[in-house]
Amino acid sequence: MSNHKIYVTRPFLPPLEELIPHLQQIWASGQLTNGGPYHQQLEAELARYLGVPHVALFANATIGLVTALQSLRITGEVITTPYSFVATAHSLLWNGIKPVFVDIDEKTLNLDPSKIEAAITPQTTAILPVHCYGHPCDVESIQKIADDYNLKVIYDAAHAFGVKTGTGSVLKHGDLSVLSFHATKVFNTFEGGAIVCPDAKTKERINHLKNFGFANETTVVATGINGKMSEFNAALGLLQLKYVEQAIERRQAIDQRYRELLNRCPGIQCVDGVAGETANYAYFPILVGSDFPISRDALYDLLASRGIHARRYFYPLISDFPMYKGLPSAQPHLLPVARRMASQILCLPIYPDLSDAEVETIAGIITQA
Ligand code: T4K
Numbered sequence: 100m101s102n103h104k105i106y107v108t109r110p111f112l113p114p115l116e117e118l119i120p121h122l123q124q125i126w127a128s129g130q131l132t133n134g135g136p137y138h139q140q141l142e143a144e145l146a147r148y149l150g151v152p153h154v155a156l157f158a159n160a161t162i163g164l165v166t167a168l169q170s171l172r173i174t175g176e177v178i179t180t181p182y183s184f185v186a187t188a189h190s191l192l193w194n195g196i197k198p199v200f201v202d203i204d205e206k207t208l209n210l211d212p213s214k215i216e217a218a219i220t221p222q223t224t225a226i227l228p229v230h231c232y233g234h235p236c237d238v239e240s241i242q243k244i245a246d247d248y249n250l251k252v253i254y255d256a257a258h259a260f261g262v263k264t265g266t267g268s269v270l271k272h273g274d275l276s277v278l279s280f281h282a283t284k285v286f287n288t289f290e291g292g293a294i295v296c297p298d299a300k301t302k303e304r305i306n307h308l309k310n311f312g313f314a315n316e317t318t319v320v321a322t323g324i325n326g327k328m329s330e331f332n333a334a335l336g337l338l339q340l341k342y343v344e345q346a347i348e349r350r351q352a353i354d355q356r357y358r359e360l361l362n363r364c365p366g367i368q369c370v371d372g373v374a375g376e377t378a379n380y381a382y383f384p385i386l387v388g389s390d391f392p393i394s395r396d397a398l399y400d401l402l403a404s405r406g407i408h409a410r411r412y413f414y415p416l417i418s419d420f421p422m423y424k425g426l427p428s429a430q431p432h433l434l435p436v437a438r439r440m441a442s443q444i445l446c447l448p449i450y451p452d453l454s455d456a457e458v459e460t461i462a463g464i465i466t467q468a
Contacts, residue, residue: 105457107410109450110282110289111346113338121334130330133310137333144340145293149261150268153296155305156333160257160279160292162326164190166308167275167294168225169321170301171251175222180210181418181429182437183229187255188417191227199223200418200428203437208232208370208384211436212240216248218428225251230259230269231413232446233285233381234372238264238272245273253277256295260286261347263377270295280336285350285379286343288332349451350380353458357383357447360462366391367465370444382412385465386443393468395443401468407448407461414441 125131132138138156145154157163168177168190177191181200191198201218204211210228226245228236236254245252252273256262260278262269270276280291296302304321307314312323361367370384387395395411402409416437418429431438447461 103406105407105448105453105461106450107408107412107446107448108283109452110287111339111342111451113335113342117338118334121338122331125330125334132327132329134306134327135330135333137330137337138328141328141333141336141340142293144337148340148343149270149295150263151270151295152298153302155294155296155302155309156328156336157292157294157309157326158328158332159281159290160255160277161186161190162309162324163277163279163292163294164253164255165193166305166324166326167253167277168194168196168227170294170305170308171225171253171274173225173251173253175224176220177225177227178210178215178218178223179227180229180231180437181416181423181434182208182413182440183231183255183417184257184413185417185420186257187227187229188423192422197222198423198426198428200423200426200434200437202434203231203440204237205436205440206371207234207236207373208440209234209236210241212237212244215241215244219244219248219250223248223250225253227253227255229255229257230262232370232372232384233258233260233262233379234370235259235262235264235269235376238269242272257281257284257292258381259379260284260381261343261377261379264373265375269376271297275301280332285347285381286336286339288328288336288339291328291332291336346451347379350449351378353449353453354378354380354383356455356458357449357462360459361385361465364466380449383447383449384412385445385447386440387445388443391468395445398465398468399445402461402464405460405464407464409448410446411441411444412446414444416441
């Protein structure tokens with residue numbers, strides 16, 4: 100195993116020969132992008148698979164987030180989590196919006212609803228929570244606060260492909276949800292993303308915004324951007340969709356095996372999802388406590404020395420990056436839980452091609468550290 104690198108994730112790729120007929124079709128039609136047949140088919144099939152009203156495909160989730168905020172005309176201040184990938188907060192700065200960081204819940208590692216109200220000011224217009232690792236936020240409590248204060252809710256659902264709670268798809272909550280189909284995600288189109296829209300009118304506005312603002316050949320109704328997904332990426336998505344259940348099943352088996360091997364390891368805590376959810380096993384996060392024999396970073400280095408590239412998602416906190424750390428809400432003492440989690444987190448490799456033997460080796464290195 101020493102010559103064989105293991106990464107935190109590896110993309111699931113459908114058989115190459117299945118892609119060829121689609122490439123031939125794209126070549127024959129000459130329609131490469133701008134809402135062609137593959138784009139339309141993937142939007143329809145994803146809406147059906149995910150159990151959501153409408154899906155608007157995007158070139159990636161970051162442009163999707165920027166556009167989602169634009170489409171709802173969000174301004175002023177937006178409450179969000181410091182414990183995420185930096186794209187979450189960047190989407191606010193790209194819209195000239197001030198991020199207001201609020202601490203996270205220590206069990207779910209998602210925005211803590213009990214701390215949101217104290218951060219609301221007359222400038223607050225929306226909440227931008229993240230379903231971190233695909234574990235659902237407390238959507239009911241967040242919606243109640245949004246209703247009480249007349250705020251919009253945009254979910255960064257980059258990790259939450261296919262996740263369901265007792266009431267169906269988690270993607271139906273809030274005003275909009277944004278998915279990522281990046282190569283590292285459970286469902287990938289190499290690069291890609293989508294906005295889940297509640298109705299056709301909202302989707303129409305989003306379609307204009309992702310196509311420079313064009314409503315028709317000669318009418319520009321908004322300062323749109325180019326956020327379109329190409330036919331190639333959409334064809335990849337249709338192929339992925341055939342195999343995604345199988346890929347999630349394998350992820351679940353890996354998740355279960357890690358838990359069996361690590362659950363009794365002193366100082367290691369496997370981060371749990373929420374009871375009753377249909378999970379997607381996008382990540383396998385563990386917390387390395389102070390009672391573990393070595394530090395989180397020493398464990399990260401130990402694994403790396405054995406060719407295993409775990410990742411510290413999400414360390415550093417977004418609020419520690421230079422463009423955010425001067426904000427009043429970024430002050431370290433205001434975000435104690437996020438800070439503790441960022442110092443203890445380690446995401447272990449999880450992807451369909453990871454073998455049982457590799458999972459056992461990784462767990463063995465941890466338990467013997
Ligand atoms: N919101 C949230 C909460 C997010 O997590 C993300 C992205 C976004 C928004 C924005 O979504 P997009 O605009 O990207 O659609 C990766 C991804 O680039 C990023 O999409 C993802 N979140 C983030 C959590 O992880 P890096 O810089 O850690 O990726 P990288 O290139 O180091 O890849 C990690 C490992 O994956 C590599 O060590 C090997 C493996 N890998 C990666 C790529 C790209 C492959 O095996 N093949 C590949 O093609 O950010």
